[in-house]
Amino acid sequence: MHGLFALDIAGTTVDEGNIVYDVLRRAVTEAGATIDESAFADWTGVEKQWAIRNLLRLGGADHDDARVAKVFASFTAMLQRAYRDTPPRPVAGVETWMREARSAGAAVVLTTGFARPVADALLEGLGWRVEAGDADATLDGLICATEVCAGRPAPYLIQHAMELAGVEDVAQVVAAGDTAADVLAARHAGVRAVGVLSGAGSREQLEAAGADVVVDSVIDLSADIATAAIR
Incomplete structure (x- = not known):
């Protein structure tokens, strides 16, 4: 799917x-x-x-x-x-999870409040390669807040990710993040909103922002887009 x-x-x-x-x-x-x-x-x-x-x-x-x-x-x-x-490292298990998601037919696009030079350097340090549709790449895309008219909690990062991935149906999109702004952006975009507890936000903050589901880590989601979150 x-x-x-x-x-x-x-x-x-x-x-x-x-x-x-x-x-x-x-x-x-x-x-x-x-x-x-x-x-x-x-x-x-x-x-x-x-x-x-x-x-x-x-x-x-x-x-x-x-x-x-x-x-x-x-x-x-x-x-x-x-x-x-203190070099950042991948969240435990996320590289395998992203491979499984892409193998299942979903695009994986990162969205961030970082400027492009910081985000590019971070991904380069991790050895993550971005190339839409390339099975050997890590990701299909990277979109930075400075590349849209407004960052989170506006929906534009997610909408731009949909455009990049060629996905038109919001029912086929799951957006995940660790802050209330991530969840609000997903709600504003009309997509499934997942809060994760691996970063800055608490369960209470993420639920108050309107998360459809809160999980410990993004890898706790099914890699199948159809069952990745429950509205």
Whole structure:
């Protein structure tokens, strides 16, 4: 059955120990923002420049375009150093699961709030190759939030993944992620929404966002798109 798994990267398919959020917190704090944990959690899973702008605003720091660009550049450099020092690794079992999903006829496309240079470097470090329809590749596609008009919780990352995969029916799409923003994006796109507990979000947060199902890991889903999640 032709279908699509649209999967988040950090915390869903890649175990990076929540480094991205530690670095994001550090970047906005060093820029003068004071953020409590509950407010910070609202900005996980979204496009990172958008997160920085809002965290600076909420934290009482300057958040004009020039300031946001400067903090984003600092965040990106710190994140790349952190990933070099502590290389991310695949979520346990996910590479086998993705092969099985693709063998069953589904496309596997990663969607992310990372900018393209960070995402490309991360996948290169994992040895994951992206090539739609190539059975020897790891994935069929990678879409970054900077490549659509708005990142999560808007539906455009998922819709672009559908376009890339040639999937028109939302009933044949499962979107999975570890944050409320991932779940909300899936709901807004009208696809099956799966929350995973391998990253930043709690079961309570994912269920409150409207997840159809919450699982410990994406590999707990059936690789058959027809039975991967229950609405």
